[in-house]
Amino acid sequence: MAVVDITHTRPASASDYIALLKPRVMSLVVFTGFVGYMVAPGQGDAVLGFAAVLSIAVAAGAAGALNMWYDADIDAVMSRTRSRPIPAGRVPGEEALMLGLTLSALSVVTMYLAGGLLAAGLLAFTIFFYAVVYTMWLKRSTPQNIVIGGLSGALPPAIAWAAKTGALALDPLILVAIIFMWTPPHFWALSLISHKDYAAARVPMLPVTHGAKSTRIHVFIYSLLLAPLALTPVLTGFSGMIYGVAATLGGAFFVFLAWRVLCSRAGEGDAAQDKPARDLFGFSILYLFALFATLLVERGFG
Amino acid sequence: MSGVILTPEELAARRRRNLFIALAVGAFVVLVFAITLTQLQAGVLERPL
Numbered sequence: 001m002a003v004v005d006i007t008h009t010r011p012a013s014a015s016d017y018i019a020l021l022k023p024r025v026m027s028l029v030v031f032t033g034f035v036g037y038m039v040a041p042g043q044g045d046a047v048l049g050f051a052a053v054l055s056i057a058v059a060a061g062a063a064g065a066l067n068m069w070y071d072a073d074i075d076a077v078m079s080r081t082r083s084r085p086i087p088a089g090r091v092p093g094e095e096a097l098m099l100g101l102t103l104s105a106l107s108v109v110t111m112y113l114a115g116g117l118l119a120a121g122l123l124a125f126t127i128f129f130y131a132v133v134y135t136m137w138l139k140r141s142t143p144q145n146i147v148i149g150g151l152s153g154a155l156p157p158a159i160a161w162a163a164k165t166g167a168l169a170l171d172p173l174i175l176v177a178i179i180f181m182w183t184p185p186h187f188w189a190l191s192l193i194s195h196k197d198y199a200a201a202r203v204p205m206l207p208v209t210h211g212a213k214s215t216r217i218h219v220f221i222y223s224l225l226l227a228p229l230a231l232t233p234v235l236t237g238f239s240g241m242i243y244g245v246a247a248t249l250g251g252a253f254f255v256f257l258a259w260r261v262l263c264s265r266a267g268e269g270d271a272a273q274d275k276p277a278r279d280l281f282g283f284s285i286l287y288l289f290a291l292f293a294t295l296l297v298e299r300g301f302g
Numbered sequence: 303m304s305g306v307i308l309t310p311e312e313l314a315a316r317r318r319r320n321l322f323i324a325l326a327v328g329a330f331v332v333l334v335f336a337i338t339l340t341q342l343q344a345g346v347l348e349r350p351l
Contacts, residue, residue, distance in 0.1 A: 011314075013318070014318065017319075017322075047336050047340040048340055048341075051336075106330060110337070113338070113341070
């Protein structure tokens with residue numbers, strides 16, 4: 001980590017500390033975790049369920065703060081992240097580190113109390129995987145960084161399932177696999193748009209190391225793998241027809257948008273050519289929300 | 303004795319931060335209390351020693 005010049009422009013406000021927790025990333029993690037808890041078998045309990053999902057949210061925030069502490073040098077270079085609290089000089093890096101470590105400990109302890117040892121262990125592993133394996137190691141060393149690092153963002157449904165049942169099963173692992181396979185096309189679509197930033201920050205993202213064309217091919221291949229994988233819950237009998245229809249239509253449109261990206265010149269420097277990548281990135285978020293929302297309607301609410 | 307002298311704006315910001323930390327700690331205490339009550343109702347005390 002390079003030393004970042006901290007120039008206090010104004011005293012940090014509460015919103016700066018909230019920004020350290022990456023609330024937008026947190027929202028998807030919280031939602032998939034919530035669905036994971038709701039669709040797991042058993043009665044469950046409102047207080048314990050709330051505490052388990054809150055622990056996942058706080059852990060995601062803690063991992064985000066640790067990421068911002070370590071990546072302050074990268075964030076200062078990239079236009080998308082330049083105004084984050086640490087590179088903008090509003091919050092000292094050490095405060096983000098302390099906030100991240102404190103919230104990590106509190107979230108794991110709370111998860112242990114509410115969901116038991118397995119869930120707490122998985123939660124601790126997730127924070128470690130994101131903050132250490134992804135942020136400190138993979139992100140700066142391999143273009144496969146977001147593929148492997150995506151595991152940390154994929155685990156929440158399994159953690160929540162373990163919190164409710166005390167064990168793991170095939171169904172939550174399928175949900176993890178779906179998010180895991182969804183992450184590369186989602187993130188590479190974004191990296192096609194902001195590849196210049198990554199190049200300037202010397203982050204070995206796929207468009208920087210292998211070029212835009214290779215990235216577009218990768219996006220299409222992962223989309224082709226994702227669409228049928230998302231239908232697995234129907235085959236195992238875990239989900240019903242509503243989910244099946246959503247996964248089929250959503251998957252087909254996902255592949256269509258990825259095909260448009262494949263045929264485009266997205267990521268080659270002309271911002272006007274990036275629209276297909278922008279469309280895929282936007283739809284990918286809606287797609288994952290829709291999959292888990294239909295699962296929630298079918299199983300969570302009976 | 304010399305030290306860092308905070309401006310009124312910085313003092314106000316520090317007070318706000320302290321208030322938020324106090325609220326967060328208070329919320330954590332309430333949450334642990336609620337979890338404990340729920341676990342006790344689930345019969346955690348009836349386990350064999």
